[in-house]
Amino acid sequence: MLATALSASIAGVDGVPVRVEVDVAFGLPGLTIVGLAGSAVLEARERVRAAVRNSEFAVPDRRITVNLAPADLPKEGTGHDLAIGIAILVASGQLDGERLPGTALIGELALDGGLRPVPGILALVAAARAAGARSIIVPAGNAPEAAATNGVAVHAADSLRAVVRHLAGVEPLVEVGPPGPLRGEHQARLDAPDLASVVGQRVARRVLEIAVAGRHNLAMSGPPGVGKTLLARAVAGLLPRLEDDEADEVRRIHSVAGLGARPIGSMQRPFRAPHHTISTQALVGGGPRVRPGEASLAHRGALLLDETLQFRTDALDALRGPLDSGCVTIARVDGVRAIPARFMLVAAYNPCPCGWAGVDGHVCGCEDGARRRYQARLSGPMRDRLDLHVPLAPVVSGLRGRRESSAEVARRIGVAWELQRRRQGGANSALGADALDARLGFEPRLLALLERRGRQLGLSLRRLHRAARVARTIADLEGSSEVSRDHLDEALLHRPKDAAA
Numbered sequence: 331m332l333a334t335a336l337s338a339s340i341a342g343v344d345g346v347p348v349r350v351e352v353d354v355a356f357g358l359p360g361l362t363i364v365g366l367a368g369s370a371v372l373e374a375r376e377r378v379r380a381a382v383r384n385s386e387f388a389v390p391d392r393r394i395t396v397n398l399a400p401a402d403l404p405k406e407g408t409g410h411d412l413a414i415g416i417a418i419l420v421a422s423g424q425l426d427g428e429r430l431p432g433t434a435l436i437g438e439l440a441l442d443g444g445l446r447p448v449p450g451i452l453a454l455v456a457a458a459r460a461a462g463a464r465s466i467i468v469p470a471g472n473a474p475e476a477a478a479t480n481g482v483a484v485h486a487a488d489s490l491r492a493v494v495r496h497l498a499g500v501e502p503l504v505e506v507g508p509p510g511p512l513r514g515e516h517q518a519r520l521d522a523p524d525l526a527s528v529v530g531q532r533v534a535r536r537v538l539e540i541a542v543a544g545r546h547n548l549a550m551s552g553p554p555g556v557g558k559t560l561l562a563r564a565v566a567g568l569l570p571r572l573e574d575d576e577a578d579e580v581r582r583i584h585s586v587a588g589l590g591a592r593p594i595g596s597m598q599r600p601f602r603a604p605h606h607t608i609s610t611q612a613l614v615g616g617g618p619r620v621r622p623g624e625a626s627l628a629h630r631g632a633l634l635l636d637e638t639l640q641f642r643t644d645a646l647d648a649l650r651g652p653l654d655s656g657c658v659t660i661a662r663v664d665g666v667r668a669i670p671a672r673f674m675l676v677a678a679y680n681p682c683p684c685g686w687a688g689v690d691g692h693v694c695g696c697e698d699g700a701r702r703r704y705q706a707r708l709s710g711p712m713r714d715r716l717d718l719h720v721p722l723a724p725v726v727s728g729l730r731g732r733r734e735s736s737a738e739v740a741r742r743i744g745v746a747w748e749l750q751r752r753r754q755g756g757a758n759s760a761l762g763a764d765a766l767d768a769r770l771g772f773e774p775r776l777l778a779l780l781e782r783r784g785r786q787l788g789l790s791l792r793r794l795h796r797a798a799r800v801a802r803t804i805a806d807l808e809g810s811s812e813v814s815r816d817h818l819d820e821a822l823l824h825r826p827k828d829a830a831a
């Protein structure tokens with residue numbers, strides 16, 4: 331007898347519907363899974379067998395063939411277990427399959443018949459819904475996250491038995507409601523240090539505000555103890571709220587990474603700060619199961635590399651792709667997967683091993699060679715992708731007087747962001763070079779000045795365009811539709827210099 335159940339699989343950060351077909355026939359007893367199954371799906375065979383037996387059902391002593399369709403899609407993960415188990419019970423006459431059409435089954439089976447959560451539930455539920463499911467049964471551990479999807483009834487179950495009882499009409503599973511109020515939001519705001527706690531550093535605060543307002547890549551260098559990390563972490567509290575369309579995308583990436591319900595219901599932009607010992611794969615993503623890396627987890631938000639020059643140089647260089655294209659591309663046997671990764675980079679580092687190179691009134695104690703090698707850890711091409719650089723020095727003035735809070739600065743940033751969004755639908759940092767014309771407030775006179783400055787300073791076209799985008803943001807912070815000479819000069823003043831010192 332033949333039975334069919336609907337499930338879903340992850341490809342990159344997207345879900346793909348999977349049809350699980352089970353045939354039970356006379357022949358040599360055995361369980362075969364076909365349909366280009368990955369090793370995890372083959373292990374499903376053993377899990378499903380044990381789970382069915384330990385739920386007091388029988389694995390029929392027949393030839394059981396499981397086909398996962400479409401056949402040309404490599405299936406990843408363990409989320410098909412439940413659909414396979416249920417389809418076996420239906421195909422062997424132990425369960426009536428009349429409720430199966432319109433129902434999708436997602437979850438990993440434990441050997442004792444329990445149901446375990448799987449990563450990427452949002453993408454899986456979305457795929458099942460698109461394939462026509464009106465009801466989706468998910469592991470209880472995934473339920474709060476899955477319930478964020480509209481237009482489909484989500485039922486939570488904790489065991490194979492509970493799913494069987496639901497489908498048999500004996501004991502219906504509880505339908506899970508949409509997630510509660512935004513708990514995560516306040517938490518994240520509290521975690522970010524407030525700018526009111528930063529003493530002095532007038533210039534750095536200004537550059538930080540410009541950087542966040544236009545989502546420009548920012549470098550901060552200086553000796554230990556000047557507050558680089560504090561300022562960099564304050565970025566988390568300055569980023570404007572996520573827009574609705576961005577939030578869906580962000581949630582889906584975090585869901586695939588198995589971060590669960592944490593960012594769900596929150597409109598807070600991601601702020602990621604991986605430790606410098608992180609592997610290249612963990613930073614940019616990849617691996618046998620294509621997990622999003624920190625670069626993708628920072629999508630639509632900020633990625634802080636504290637002690638940037640301590641990161642593996644290959645990891646730093648691997649960020650060039652996403653910094654240019656806004657996505658990470660991973661080559662696989664079945665094609666290329668692109669995972670979104672458009673983030674604002676915040677780099678904070680000591681200018682040399684001792685930390686005092688280039689700081690007024692201080693002497694760097696490092697040997698020339700050691701200093702050069704250290705600075706070379708941030709390669710030229712990486713420096714080319716920075717928009718702003720601010721060197722920090724120990725505070726000697728500005729110790730008194732009122733210090734602006736993050737909330738005040740965030741308000742100005744929010745206004746500037748709204749202007750960008752209305753004008754071009756996205757951040758100034760994402761503007762193409764061809765967009766820098768009169769419609770964006772760059773009058774011909776200013777463009778001529780830009781070229782002149784470029785020649786004087788010996789800047790590449792790439793760097794000139796970066797400065798022009800920063801100038802657009804400075805104008806937005808002022809509420810000015812036109813970009814002026816002053817805006818441009820301020821942008822150029824804070825441009826990244828070749829050597830960190």
Ligand SMILES: [Zn+2]
Nearest residue numbers: 682684694696
């Ligand atoms: Zn030094």
